[in-house]
Amino acid sequence: MSEHRNGPVRSAAARDAILDATARLLAKQGYDNLTMEGIAKEAGVGKQTIYRWWPSRGALITDCMSEGRLMPIEIEIPDTGHLRADLNVWLESVIAVVSDPGGAALLRSLVAAAAEDGAVGDRLAEMLGMDQALSLRFASAVRMDQLSEDAPVDLLGLAIVGAIIVPVLARRPISPDELRRLLDHLVRPAG
Amino acid sequence: MSEHRNGPVRSAAARDAILDATARLLAKQGYDNLTMEGIAKEAGVGKQTIYRWWPSRGALITDCMSEGRLMPIEIEIPDTGHLRADLNVWLESVIAVVSDPGGAALLRSLVAAAAEDGAVGDRLAEMLGMDQALSLRFASAVRMDQLSEDAPVDLLGLAIVGAIIVPVLARRPISPDELRRLLDHLVRPAG
Amino acid sequence: MSEHRNGPVRSAAARDAILDATARLLAKQGYDNLTMEGIAKEAGVGKQTIYRWWPSRGALITDCMSEGRLMPIEIEIPDTGHLRADLNVWLESVIAVVSDPGGAALLRSLVAAAAEDGAVGDRLAEMLGMDQALSLRFASAVRMDQLSEDAPVDLLGLAIVGAIIVPVLARRPISPDELRRLLDHLVRPAG
Amino acid sequence: MSEHRNGPVRSAAARDAILDATARLLAKQGYDNLTMEGIAKEAGVGKQTIYRWWPSRGALITDCMSEGRLMPIEIEIPDTGHLRADLNVWLESVIAVVSDPGGAALLRSLVAAAAEDGAVGDRLAEMLGMDQALSLRFASAVRMDQLSEDAPVDLLGLAIVGAIIVPVLARRPISPDELRRLLDHLVRPAG
DNA sequence: CCATAACCGAGACGGTACGTCTTGTCTTGCC
DNA sequence: GGCAAGACAAGACGTACCGTCTCGGTTATGG
Structure with missing residues (x-):
C-alpha cells in the first residue's frame, strides 16, 4: 500500500491493497494457506483494518470475485441467435x-x-x-x-x-x- | 479406544479408533474444524500414533471413505438390462x-x-x-x-x-x- | 493474571504473572519439571507471550532472581568495621x-x-x-x-x-x- | 554394540555399550540433551534393556563415574609426608x-x-x-x-x-x- | 477553529493447533 | 529369560494464526 492516508473515512487505498493481496496470495498459495495475517502483511495494513470491513476470508474472496480480480471468466453470454x-x-x-x-x-x-x-x-x-x-x-x-x-x-x-x-x-x-x-x-x- | 495393546506391530484397535473418530468428527464439525489433536483426543490415542501411519487429514479421510465409514452410497451399479x-x-x-x-x-x-x-x-x-x-x-x-x-x-x-x-x-x-x-x-x- | 490489558505495548500484568508463576513452580516442582507450558497455564497467559519476551527457562529464572522473587538472600554486606x-x-x-x-x-x-x-x-x-x-x-x-x-x-x-x-x-x-x-x-x- | 548375544543372563556387551554411549553422549551434548532414546540408538540397544537395569539417567551416570568412564581425576591422594x-x-x-x-x-x-x-x-x-x-x-x-x-x-x-x-x-x-x-x-x- | 470521532499501521494479548520429540511401559519374535 | 525393535498414551517443545484489543497518530467534519 502506498499513499498512506488516515482519517475518519474509509481508505480506498487500504481496501484496494487488501483485495489485491488476497487475490495474489490465493493464487500463489491456495486457500488453506491463505491467512489473515499474511494478507495484512502483504498489503502493508493492520489486521484490524481487515476485520473492520470483512468478517472472514470468505468475504474477502467474494469481494475479489465480484471485482474480477481472480479469474478472467466471461459472466455475460451473448445472444446472437446461434x-x-x-x-x-x-x-x-x-x-x-x-x-x-x-x-x-x-x-x-x-x-x-x-x-x-x-x-x-x-x-x-x-x-x-x-x-x-x-x-x-x-x-x-x-x-x-x-x-x-x-x-x-x-x-x-x-x-x-x-x-x-x-x-x-x-x-x-x-x-x-x-x-x-x-x-x-x-x-x-x-x- | 479400549484394550490398550502395545507392541512392535500395528495396533488394530488404535487404527479403528482413529478412523472412527475421524468419521465422527468430520460429520459433526466439518472439514476445517477437523483437527489432528481433536481426533487423537476423541480416539483416546497419542498424536504420534496418528502421524506414524497417516501423513495428513486427507489420508485419514481417504481411508475412511475406502472403508465406507462416511457415507452409505452404493458404489456398484446393477445391470439388469433396464x-x-x-x-x-x-x-x-x-x-x-x-x-x-x-x-x-x-x-x-x-x-x-x-x-x-x-x-x-x-x-x-x-x-x-x-x-x-x-x-x-x-x-x-x-x-x-x-x-x-x-x-x-x-x-x-x-x-x-x-x-x-x-x-x-x-x-x-x-x-x-x-x-x-x-x-x-x-x-x-x-x- | 487479571486486568487483561492488550495493546501494542508490553503488558506489565502479563510480565508479572509470568515471573510469579515461574518462581512458584520452580520452588514447587524443581527445575527439570519446570515447563514453559506449565508456566503459561499457571500464569493464565499464552505461550507466545512468554516466548515473545524470554528466549528460555533460564532467562525467566534470571529475571526472577534479579527481582528477588526467589530467595531472601542479602546481596549487600554491611561494613561496620567488624x-x-x-x-x-x-x-x-x-x-x-x-x-x-x-x-x-x-x-x-x-x-x-x-x-x-x-x-x-x-x-x-x-x-x-x-x-x-x-x-x-x-x-x-x-x-x-x-x-x-x-x-x-x-x-x-x-x-x-x-x-x-x-x-x-x-x-x-x-x-x-x-x-x-x-x-x-x-x-x-x-x- | 556388536556380537549380539542373547540369552537368560545379563549381556556384558550390552552393559558396556550402554555405559559407553552414555559417557560419549554426555560429553558431546551435555546433560539436558542426553536422552534415553539417544543412548539406546547410540548403543544399538533396545530401550527396555536400559530400563531393565537402570532406573534413570542419573543411575547411568553414576555407573559411568564409578568406572572412570568420564573424567581422569585422581581419587586417591598420596601421602608422602609433604x-x-x-x-x-x-x-x-x-x-x-x-x-x-x-x-x-x-x-x-x-x-x-x-x-x-x-x-x-x-x-x-x-x-x-x-x-x-x-x-x-x-x-x-x-x-x-x-x-x-x-x-x-x-x-x-x-x-x-x-x-x-x-x-x-x-x-x-x-x-x-x-x-x-x-x-x-x-x-x-x-x- | 478546534474538538472529536472514525480511520489507519502496528502489534501485544489469550488461545488453539501444528508436527516433532521424548518418556516409560508393553509386546513380539529371535536366541 | 535376556535381547533388539519398536508401537503405544502422554505430553512438552517452539511456531504460526486466530480474532480482540490498545496504542499513537492522522484527518475530515460539525458544534
Missing part, C-alpha cells in the same frame, strides 16, 4: 482458466472456499453462469427452436459446469474436446 | 445423502478435502461412480440400444455427479425431481 | 535458605539451571555475593588489619560459597556450626 | 579437567545431574575427594604438624572443591594461579 457459437464465447474463457495449471489450482481454492462459506458458493455459481446466465441463454434457444422444448433449461448449465468443476477437483481437468462432445450431447437441436 | 431402473438404485442412495442436511454438509466437507488433497478427490470420484461405474453402465446401455450410440458414455456420469455436487456447494441441493428431469434429458433412448 | 559481625548478617540469610528443605531444593534447582545456562550462573554468583560483595568486604577488612595482608580477598568468597553450595548438591547441607568453624579458619585476623 | 606436594598430584588432574573446555562442560553436566539426582551428587563428591580422601590427607597433615591443630580438616576439602566447581558453573573456571593462592591461604602450616 446457441453453439454463443456458448463457445463463454466456453473459451472457461477453458482458458481450467487448462492453465494455475487457473485450475485457483478454481480448486475457490471450491474449497465455497465448501466452507456459502456466500463464496453463491458468488462462484454466479461467476460460472450457473445462476442465471446459462439458463437464460438456453431458454432463449428453446424459443428459437435451437433446443428441444422439453430440455431442462435450468439444469443444463448445472450439468456443464459440474462436468468442468468436478474433474478439476481430482486434478484431471476435462479437455476441450471432451467438453465439446458433452455439449454435442446435451445441447441437441430440437427434434 | 438403464433407468438400475440408475435409480444408485440415485436413491445418492439422493438420500444429499437430501439429509447432515449428509449434504458431509459432502461439502469431502469436497473441501478434495480441493486441497488430490487423493481425496480421486477417492471421492470413485465413490460417486465417476471413475468407472457409471461409464461402464452407460456403455452397456449403448450396446443394448437403450442409449444413443454417439452418447459420450465417459462424460455423462461426470455431468450427473457434477449437477449433484455443485448445488450442494451453494447450500441448495438439487431436488430429486430436478434430478429426474435432468436424467430424462441426458439419458435418452437411442433416437 | 568483619565477623558483618559476615554474620549475610550468613544468617544464607543459612536460613540452606537450612530450609524447600530453600535447599530451590538452590539445587538454581544450580541445575546455572549448569545449562551461563547467564543463570552469573546471576547466581552475583546473588551469593561471589561477584563483588564478599571480595569488597574482605578487601576493606584487610585495610583495617582484620585480615592478613596476603589473604586472597578475591577468592575467599568463592571458597565460602562453594563450601555452602556443594554439600547442598549432595543433600547434606553444611550446618551453621561447621560453617562457623570454616570461617574461623578462613577469616583469621592478621598476624 | 602436604603441598601431595595435594599438587591431585590438583593437577583436577586442573587438567577444568582447564579443558570439554572437561569444564562435562563437569557442568555432572553438576546438573547431581542437582536433580542425589546419588550423582554423592558419587561426584566422592570422585572429587570431598567425601574422604581430602579430609584424611589433611588429618594426616595435622598429625605431622604441617597444618594447624585447629584446622577444620573435614571442611577444607569442601572449600577447595567448592572454589573449583562454582566458577565452572558461571563459565569462568578458576585459574591454576588463583587456585594456588587459595591453597596458600587455606593450607597454612601450623602456626
Whole structure:
C-alpha cells in the first residue's frame, strides 16, 4: 500500500491493497494457506483494518470475485441467435482458466472456499453462469427452436459446469474436446 | 479406544479408533474444524500414533471413505438390462445423502478435502461412480440400444455427479425431481 | 493474571504473572519439571507471550532472581568495621535458605539451571555475593588489619560459597556450626 | 554394540555399550540433551534393556563415574609426608579437567545431574575427594604438624572443591594461579 | 477553529493447533 | 529369560494464526 492516508473515512487505498493481496496470495498459495495475517502483511495494513470491513476470508474472496480480480471468466453470454457459437464465447474463457495449471489450482481454492462459506458458493455459481446466465441463454434457444422444448433449461448449465468443476477437483481437468462432445450431447437441436 | 495393546506391530484397535473418530468428527464439525489433536483426543490415542501411519487429514479421510465409514452410497451399479431402473438404485442412495442436511454438509466437507488433497478427490470420484461405474453402465446401455450410440458414455456420469455436487456447494441441493428431469434429458433412448 | 490489558505495548500484568508463576513452580516442582507450558497455564497467559519476551527457562529464572522473587538472600554486606559481625548478617540469610528443605531444593534447582545456562550462573554468583560483595568486604577488612595482608580477598568468597553450595548438591547441607568453624579458619585476623 | 548375544543372563556387551554411549553422549551434548532414546540408538540397544537395569539417567551416570568412564581425576591422594606436594598430584588432574573446555562442560553436566539426582551428587563428591580422601590427607597433615591443630580438616576439602566447581558453573573456571593462592591461604602450616 | 470521532499501521494479548520429540511401559519374535 | 525393535498414551517443545484489543497518530467534519 502506498499513499498512506488516515482519517475518519474509509481508505480506498487500504481496501484496494487488501483485495489485491488476497487475490495474489490465493493464487500463489491456495486457500488453506491463505491467512489473515499474511494478507495484512502483504498489503502493508493492520489486521484490524481487515476485520473492520470483512468478517472472514470468505468475504474477502467474494469481494475479489465480484471485482474480477481472480479469474478472467466471461459472466455475460451473448445472444446472437446461434446457441453453439454463443456458448463457445463463454466456453473459451472457461477453458482458458481450467487448462492453465494455475487457473485450475485457483478454481480448486475457490471450491474449497465455497465448501466452507456459502456466500463464496453463491458468488462462484454466479461467476460460472450457473445462476442465471446459462439458463437464460438456453431458454432463449428453446424459443428459437435451437433446443428441444422439453430440455431442462435450468439444469443444463448445472450439468456443464459440474462436468468442468468436478474433474478439476481430482486434478484431471476435462479437455476441450471432451467438453465439446458433452455439449454435442446435451445441447441437441430440437427434434 | 479400549484394550490398550502395545507392541512392535500395528495396533488394530488404535487404527479403528482413529478412523472412527475421524468419521465422527468430520460429520459433526466439518472439514476445517477437523483437527489432528481433536481426533487423537476423541480416539483416546497419542498424536504420534496418528502421524506414524497417516501423513495428513486427507489420508485419514481417504481411508475412511475406502472403508465406507462416511457415507452409505452404493458404489456398484446393477445391470439388469433396464438403464433407468438400475440408475435409480444408485440415485436413491445418492439422493438420500444429499437430501439429509447432515449428509449434504458431509459432502461439502469431502469436497473441501478434495480441493486441497488430490487423493481425496480421486477417492471421492470413485465413490460417486465417476471413475468407472457409471461409464461402464452407460456403455452397456449403448450396446443394448437403450442409449444413443454417439452418447459420450465417459462424460455423462461426470455431468450427473457434477449437477449433484455443485448445488450442494451453494447450500441448495438439487431436488430429486430436478434430478429426474435432468436424467430424462441426458439419458435418452437411442433416437 | 487479571486486568487483561492488550495493546501494542508490553503488558506489565502479563510480565508479572509470568515471573510469579515461574518462581512458584520452580520452588514447587524443581527445575527439570519446570515447563514453559506449565508456566503459561499457571500464569493464565499464552505461550507466545512468554516466548515473545524470554528466549528460555533460564532467562525467566534470571529475571526472577534479579527481582528477588526467589530467595531472601542479602546481596549487600554491611561494613561496620567488624568483619565477623558483618559476615554474620549475610550468613544468617544464607543459612536460613540452606537450612530450609524447600530453600535447599530451590538452590539445587538454581544450580541445575546455572549448569545449562551461563547467564543463570552469573546471576547466581552475583546473588551469593561471589561477584563483588564478599571480595569488597574482605578487601576493606584487610585495610583495617582484620585480615592478613596476603589473604586472597578475591577468592575467599568463592571458597565460602562453594563450601555452602556443594554439600547442598549432595543433600547434606553444611550446618551453621561447621560453617562457623570454616570461617574461623578462613577469616583469621592478621598476624 | 556388536556380537549380539542373547540369552537368560545379563549381556556384558550390552552393559558396556550402554555405559559407553552414555559417557560419549554426555560429553558431546551435555546433560539436558542426553536422552534415553539417544543412548539406546547410540548403543544399538533396545530401550527396555536400559530400563531393565537402570532406573534413570542419573543411575547411568553414576555407573559411568564409578568406572572412570568420564573424567581422569585422581581419587586417591598420596601421602608422602609433604602436604603441598601431595595435594599438587591431585590438583593437577583436577586442573587438567577444568582447564579443558570439554572437561569444564562435562563437569557442568555432572553438576546438573547431581542437582536433580542425589546419588550423582554423592558419587561426584566422592570422585572429587570431598567425601574422604581430602579430609584424611589433611588429618594426616595435622598429625605431622604441617597444618594447624585447629584446622577444620573435614571442611577444607569442601572449600577447595567448592572454589573449583562454582566458577565452572558461571563459565569462568578458576585459574591454576588463583587456585594456588587459595591453597596458600587455606593450607597454612601450623602456626 | 478546534474538538472529536472514525480511520489507519502496528502489534501485544489469550488461545488453539501444528508436527516433532521424548518418556516409560508393553509386546513380539529371535536366541 | 535376556535381547533388539519398536508401537503405544502422554505430553512438552517452539511456531504460526486466530480474532480482540490498545496504542499513537492522522484527518475530515460539525458544534
